[in-house]
Amino acid sequence: NNPCCSFPCENRGVCLTQGFKEYTCDCANTGYYGDHCEIPTFWLRIKLWLKPGPYTTHYLLTNFQWMWNIINNTSFMRNFIMRSVYLVRNSVIDSPPLFTSGHEYVTWESAANLSYYARTLPPVPRDCPTPMGVKGPKTLPDVELFRKFFVRTKFKPDTINTNVLFAFFAQHFSHMFFKTDLKKGPGFQWGGHGIDVSHIYGPDVASSNKLRTFQDGKLKYQMVNGEMWPPLLKDAPVTMTYPPNVKPEDKLGLGHEFFGMLPGLVVFSAIWLREHNRVCDVMRIEHPEWTDEQLFQTTRLIIIGQTINIVIRDYVQHLSNYNLQLFFNPELLFGYPFQYQNRITVEFNHLYHWHPLMPDDLEINGTKYTAQQYVFNAEMPLKHGMKEMVDSFVKQRAGSVEPNNHPENTIHVALETIKHGRELRMQPFNNYRKRFNLPVYKTFEELTGEKVLATELEQLYGDVDAVEFYVGILLERHVNGGMLGQTVIELGGPNSVKGLMSNPICSPLYWRSSTFGGDVGFNLVKDSTLQKLFCMNMNGCPRIAFSVP
Numbered sequence: 001n002n003p004c005c006s007f008p009c010e011n012r013g014v015c016l017t018q019g020f021k022e023y024t025c026d027c028a029n030t031g032y033y034g035d036h037c038e039i040p041t042f043w044l045r046i047k048l049w050l051k052p053g054p055y056t057t058h059y060l061l062t063n064f065q066w067m068w069n070i071i072n073n074t075s076f077m078r079n080f081i082m083r084s085v086y087l088v089r090n091s092v093i094d095s096p097p098l099f100t101s102g103h104e105y106v107t108w109e110s111a112a113n114l115s116y117y118a119r120t121l122p123p124v125p126r127d128c129p130t131p132m133g134v135k136g137p138k139t140l141p142d143v144e145l146f147r148k149f150f151v152r153t154k155f156k157p158d159t160i161n162t163n164v165l166f167a168f169f170a171q172h173f174s175h176m177f178f179k180t181d182l183k184k185g186p187g188f189q190w191g192g193h194g195i196d197v198s199h200i201y202g203p204d205v206a207s208s209n210k211l212r213t214f215q216d217g218k219l220k221y222q223m224v225n226g227e228m229w230p231p232l233l234k235d236a237p238v239t240m241t242y243p244p245n246v247k248p249e250d251k252l253g254l255g256h257e258f259f260g261m262l263p264g265l266v267v268f269s270a271i272w273l274r275e276h277n278r279v280c281d282v283m284r285i286e287h288p289e290w291t292d293e294q295l296f297q298t299t300r301l302i303i304i305g306q307t308i309n310i311v312i313r314d315y316v317q318h319l320s321n322y323n324l325q326l327f328f329n330p331e332l333l334f335g336y337p338f339q340y341q342n343r344i345t346v347e348f349n350h351l352y353h354w355h356p357l358m359p360d361d362l363e364i365n366g367t368k369y370t371a372q373q374y375v376f377n378a379e380m381p382l383k384h385g386m387k388e389m390v391d392s393f394v395k396q397r398a399g400s401v402e403p404n405n406h407p408e409n410t411i412h413v414a415l416e417t418i419k420h421g422r423e424l425r426m427q428p429f430n431n432y433r434k435r436f437n438l439p440v441y442k443t444f445e446e447l448t449g450e451k452v453l454a455t456e457l458e459q460l461y462g463d464v465d466a467v468e469f470y471v472g473i474l475l476e477r478h479v480n481g482g483m484l485g486q487t488v489i490e491l492g493g494p495n496s497v498k499g500l501m502s503n504p505i506c507s508p509l510y511w512r513s514s515t516f517g518g519d520v521g522f523n524l525v526k527d528s529t530l531q532k533l534f535c536m537n538m539n540g541c542p543r544i545a546f547s548v549p
């Protein structure tokens, strides 16, 4: 068998076979040396000795509020720490990417073929003793056996009071860059590999042209009960997926073909549509000399900037549960080694499968909608109006992303994800822990933080080093009351921060007032918040947040 099947090379060393029996580990440029790249060079040893471990770091960041109050109000400290967060997270992401799901070694495909998702770790070689390399069973347990780990018996609310608004924001935002091309296979995608707000403007120019009015830079819309909503599909004939039972006159034309599926996606599509058209009006006052095209293009850049800002200071702030006040400032990276390019990885996609966030039913202004009633219910948001929808989303609790908390209607998605992991030959969960400098789990109990599930998992896998990626992600215990497992935070964090800060608008020659049409446009980016996004675009200004009041 292939001697690299036991993944003998540590610390991002590459295993190279020499004939059929031997291998060498290439430790070049890793900061490590030795047969398995296990020995840190002198300076790295010092750094590792000084650097607090992930548990300590997380504990520091999620406690000692008094200390963070001082840091958050001292700009040189705040800037220093925020820059370290950007740079440390960035350092564990390969840019350009080394691997795709098509090959277990470095290829030109990985650098150049954007129709692939990238891979942080290459696929398990095909000629290995077991599917997970050398550990675990010769055949992996039937995916159906995992259903009992996912199924929700009783709704478990999230521990940090996350609400349904957060859940829909997560889905709406992440589907901008998670667009698996299932026709080609789970390793392929048709997105833009980053924050291009294609979920608002459409995946290509042809669809953008169908969504635009070509007047004053604005997007098409329809007025319903005095409020602006996305246009009807017949007026903006983009590619949309709706089931046959939806009446044609109810179908909407949106930036993403599946966004008709949920009322939360329609609400976020509507709020960004309103913001886009509002910013166009502001920019037209600043620049009466501008054409429709320049208004549209500049407003799109402003919307990208607002998205990144809101994701960092409201969305990531909430889910990271950090006391450090996060903020968006590309200037912190000027003069530091940083690549303004991003590639979405399969691992990021899988760890972002947070279907347990969804409650069983949606309660809108006292009306209860079962999944059956709210999925592809195109007219519900327009009927209730923005205020009732947003109020309800803010008030309703989201589910906890943990075992046995999937709504019935999304368990199949979780099982699909495990299947995709197998098709893509993803390496074991513990290999990903190592790749991101996290301690491996030595026992099943350590992974799940309890006994019952641990015993059942042991019966299925035999060896904790054979636990599959998504299974580990979902069944992992949470650290001190956070909303996500440690691995989601420590793998998602780098992918997320890299995806946010490597956007072209963050690069030195883009990040200037003129790119956004002058200071007014630049400030629309810098001063954007989730609260403003809603309050500037709906009647009344209810409390907007990602946690229930």
Ligand code: HEM
Residues within 6 Å of the ligand: 167, 168, 170, 171, 174, 178, 179, 180, 182, 262, 349, 352, 353, 354, 355, 357, 358, 375, 409, 410, 413, 416
């Ligand atoms: C009732 C609500 C939801 C339903 C019915 C639903 C359903 C689905 C379905 C059918 C898929 C496609 C699975 C496949 O074919 O591989 C999917 C994918 C996905 N879902 Fe959900 N979902 C819901 C909410 C959410 C939420 C709240 C999140 C939060 C982040 C989320 C994250 C994802 C991700 C990241 C994917 C992969 C997308 C891709 O790779 O193209 N979903 N979901």
Ligand SMILES: COC(=O)[C@@H](C)c1ccc(-c2ccccc2)c(F)c1
Residues within 6 Å of the ligand: 085, 089, 316, 319, 320, 326, 352, 488, 489, 490, 491, 492, 493, 494, 496, 497
């Ligand atoms: C990991 O530490 C960080 O860099 C913080 C700021 C951070 C950043 C991003 C995430 C994050 C993780 C998963 C999906 C989306 C965002 C996260 F969970 C934590």
